[in-house]
Each structure stands twice: as C-alpha cells, then as structure tokens.
Amino acid sequence: MNAGEENLLKSISNDTLLDLTQRYGQSAFGFGPGQVTGSSGGRYPLTPAADFLHGQTGKSNESGGEQTSDDDDSFDPLDPRKRGSGFDDDKHGGPLSKKPKEQRSLRLSINARERRRMHDLNDALDGLRSVIPYAHSPSVRKLSKIATLLLAKNYILMQAQALEEMRRLVAYLNQGQTINSPIPTALAPFGQAAVYPFTGSALATHADKYSGTTASLFKHHNDKP
DNA sequence: TAGGCCATCTGGTCCT
C-alpha cells in the first residue's frame, strides 16, 4: 500500500464510517441476510469462496450467461465510452487488422470474455456499494472502486469492534445478574466470554471516538451540482 | 487544462 492509499485509509477509518452513522442513522447499517440480494446464478465453481459469493454477485448470470459469440454483449464499438484503446478496429488499422481471420476471431472472443469478467466484477462492486453505509441518493456521486473497497474494509473492522464491545457489555451485565439470579438462557452464550469491567464506550456514540469530518473522502463524492 | 476515474484491448501467466 502506497502513502496515498494509506492516507485515504486513515481518513476513512477516522472520519467516514461513524460520521455516516451519525448522518444516516442505523438504517444505513441495518441490513440483514435477507437484504443481501442477488441472483443465484454464476459461472464459477463452488469453492468455499464461491459459496460466500453465491447469490451476491448480482447480475453474474445476466452479464455472463448465454452470450457466446464474439460480437455480442452490450459492447458498442461506436460508443466512445465503451471503446477503449480501439486496437480492435479495422478502420483504424489496429494490429488485428492484418492478422488471419481465425486469430482475429479468437482475439474477439477473448476480449468478449474479458468484458464479461469485468462486468461481473463491477456488478459485485455495485452489490458491495449497496450494503455499505454511504448516501445512496442521486445527488451523491457513486463511490469509486478503491473507495468502495476501503470503506467496506473499515466497515467490517468497525462492526467487529462493535460486536466485541457488545459482548463485553453482555458479559458485564451477566456478571451482575449472577449475584442475584441465574444467567438468563438467552444471554448464556455471551456469558462464556471473558468478563471485563465494561468500559462504557459501547454506550457512547462512535462519533465520540471517531470525531472528524468526511471531507477527506467525500469531497469528491457529495458535491455534485 | 490537469488529474481522477473508468472501460476496453492486449499479451502474458497460471490452472483445470
């Protein structure tokens, strides 16, 4: 990780997530298993990692499914937004223009596969954006790829920390209960955790610990006219 | 206009 990414990561860690918690409330974080949606399709073997991804890669089937010819997909060579470097274009005399038809066909097939692969990757990123806390309104620019990944990482770390503090709180409360009464069954699993005097930080808003602004990350994303 | 972000093409490498 280079220095620039390190700075961005720090800025997200310290500022963004919890500031967003304040801005958008728990509803911004409130997703459950039923809300992580997606198709059940996919072209990938069901490795453990694939099991995790199963049903979460969005339109994998749609983008990678039945299209097998070279010139299909949604790719439009005339769309400047989709053309890229354009070596693959006879009119511009690219390298492929002088290759045998068979090689050109193979190259186009490979290109189409790569496009589908990147589309699947982008679909997965969209799925990730949809479940991490940032404003999803039309007035807010979509998170960049790198910002999405860094934000998701820190969101996971923050949730793990919050979970740990909740466990400590429950353990502490259970400790008090054991003096007068048995541990309630519902809390018993948490009672197995080490019992520490609760620091109280879980009761405080995270913003207390992560005070700051989101300007460092969101100055590029929330000021669209 | 420079810089950020992105889509696409391409050739190489690895895996099944």
Added chain:
DNA sequence: AGGACCAGATGGCCTA
C-alpha cells in the same frame, strides 16, 4: 487447449 486472472496501455468523460 481453453478459460480465468492479471497488469499495462490507451483513450474518453468529468470535475476542480
């Protein structure tokens, strides 16, 4: 051999 994955190159769009 064919497909997946990766990184570099290229060029377009958008914004400060």
